[in-house]
Each structure stands twice: as C-alpha cells, then as structure tokens.
Amino acid sequence: MTSTLALPLLGPWALARRCALGLLVLLAALMGGCATVDRAPVDPWPALREARPASVLVLPPVNNTPDVEAPGSVMAQAVYPLAEAGYYVLPVGLVNETLRSNGVQTPADAQQVPVQRLREVFGADAALYLEVRKFGSVYRVISSDSEVAVDARLVDLRDGRVLWTGSASASSAEQRGQQQGGIIGALLQAVIEQVASNFSDRNHQVAGIAMRRLLNPQGPRGLLPGPRALAAAAAAGR
Amino acid sequence: MKRLALAQRGLLLAAALMLGACASPPATLYDWGPYPQALLKHLRESGGDAARQASLLEEQLQRANGAARAAPPGLHAHLALLHTQLGNEAVALRHLQAEKALYPESAAYMDFLMGNARRAAREAKP
DSSP states (O other), X not given: OOHXXXXXXXXXXXXXXXXXHHHHHXXXXXXXXXXXXXXXXXXXXXXXXXXXXXXXEEXXXXXXXXXXXXXXXXXXXXXXXXXXXXXXXXXXXXXXXXXXXXXXXSHHHHTTSOHHHHHHHHOOSEEEEEEEEEEEEEEOSSOEEEEEEEEXXXXXXXXXXXXXXXXXXXXXXXXXXXXXXXXXXHHHHHHHHSOOSSHHHHHHHHHHHHHHHHHOSOSTXXXXXXXXXXXXXXXXXX | OHXXXXXXXXXXXHHHHHHHHHHSOOOOXXXXXXXXXXXXXXXXXXXXXXXXXHHHHHHHHHHHHHTTOOOOTTHHHHHHHHHHHTTOHHHXXXXXXXXXXXXXXXXXXXXXXXXXXXXXHHHHOO
8 A cells, every 4th residue: 555545544634744744855855955065064175265365367278188279268268257256367368468478388388487476477366277188079970079178276376375176077968868957057058059150169168168167166166256256245135 | 635736736836936046047247248259269369350359349348337237357458458459559558557447456467567568668769
C-alpha cells in the first residue's frame, strides 16, 4: 500500500499536520536553492577580504592556444564582468599602448614586470594575470563547437600576494542537450542565440561567457564583490 | 478533494514565484553600449577606424548622460586613446580628466598619461 492511499486513513488533523510538514520541507528546499550554494565554513580568500582592492589592472593574457585572436578577445571580455563585480578596471586599450610604448611587447613580458613597477605606473591595487588554455573550434563529426578555457590569478600590487585564483570554461555545445541550469545557463543561451555570423565572433561570445563565469562574484570560490558593487547595493537597500 | 487541489495550486504558484525571484537578472551597474565592441576592435586590430569608434562612443556617452547612468570604467580613457590617434590632443586630455573625475581610482594612471602628453607637447614645440 502506498502512502498516498494510506492518507485517508489518518484523521483530518494528522493529515493537516503532514501537509504542513511537507510544505515546510518544500519551502526550506526552495529557499536553499536561492542561496548561492552552502557557504564553506572556511573563507577561501582571506587575503582578498583583507586587501579589499578597489581597482584591477588586467594584464595582456598569455596565449597557450594557436589562435592569435585569443588574447585580445579574452582581455576585452574581462572588463565587463570585473566592472560589474564592483571593481574599477584600468582601461585595457590604453594599458596595452602604455606597455608597448615602454618596450613590453608580449603578454609574457607584461606578466614579468615587477609588481612595484606596475603599481607605480598604473596605480592599481591589484592585477589580473590571465592564461588562455583553450580558444576556438573543436571539430566533431557533424558539427564544430567553440571552446574557451581561461585560468586567472589576482595579485595584490602593493605586496605581491596572490589574492584569488580561478578557472572557467565555456563551450558553444552547451546550448544543445545538457543545458547548464541557473542564471548562467539562461545567460549563455541568450548570448549564443544572438547568432554569430562567423567563427571569430562565436569564439568571442563564448569567451565572454567563460569570462563572466570566471569573474562573477558568485559561488563558494568566486571573486568577492568589489567596493562599487557594495556601494550600489547599499544605496539600493536604503 | 477540491480543497486539496486548490492547496496544490497555491503551492505551485508560491514555488514559481520564489524561483522567479531567484532568476530575475540583476540590473547592471553601468550602461555599456558599444564600448565592449570598441575595445575588442582596438585590441584585435590595433586601431583601425578610430574616427568611427570615437563617434560611436561619444554618442553612447550622450545617451548615458541623458539617462543619468554612469559611463563604464575606462570609456573616457578609451576615447582619449582614440582622439590621440586622431591627433586631437586637447580632446584627449579632456577625456583623461573626465575619467579621473568620474573614477578617482584611475588618478595615478591618468596623471601619468597627462604628464606624458604634456611633455610630448612641450617637446614638439621648438
């Protein structure tokens, strides 16, 4: 005999109690779903919390892929999520020019510049060191997909401490079949559906998703929200 | 039986509302307009059509100002870069000033760039 069939055998009060209990459990489960995963009891980024950087210098990404467009694409796509996370992002176009006109020609060179020197010129609190692991088309039997994977390290320019590390990837294959749930999933679909006219555009869009995943201040190991996001949230709450 | 169905419907509605609250996208801090695209063009093609990019970004600035929304970090600075490439040094300096005023975090770098620009201007004049 199943429990549903057993229910009418209970008195009306017992039935009500059971329903109320079920409701409570369901409510708790739903609210739990809203929270950004269980917060780990241990703060994963104590140094970041302590350093509270307000501005971030995005250095030219080191390219470990054969696609020459990867660094420009990833660097440009870092700006939006970082700024929306509440950090001031040093203007990447100008930063590139300044580095080049000072004889720093390659991303690898730029990432070798001592932190004190970067701090002197750019005045940023922290620098984001990026490495592109995958960028571009992966050919499969019936279709080709675009994949982007990036590793990142946020370093305090005042003392050289590593404040945060992260990795993220995205693939155009995600729009089919195993759709990722949640906000990012919806976002992904929306972005990819602005049909890319060519492979280079599609790679760039997928890079955008990877960078949003990387730098979104969400999830247990995500970047912490920066001062401008906290200020905006406080203003909205007032 | 009917009451139970009603309760179920209420429960479903409540669940939908709560999930809806989760999914509603947060408003963005900035009005981005064509700025990200301009950055990509610049970083990939190193310049290209600076005049066209500059006019697109100026339009966006006006739109953002009209809507009382903040220009994203770096927009004024990027305009300064484009105007430097176009030879409009005075306009470029104004944009560097604007970036510094809007985002004090940029002050050190903006001062560095303005110092360079003034030095270059002095050296250009005999």
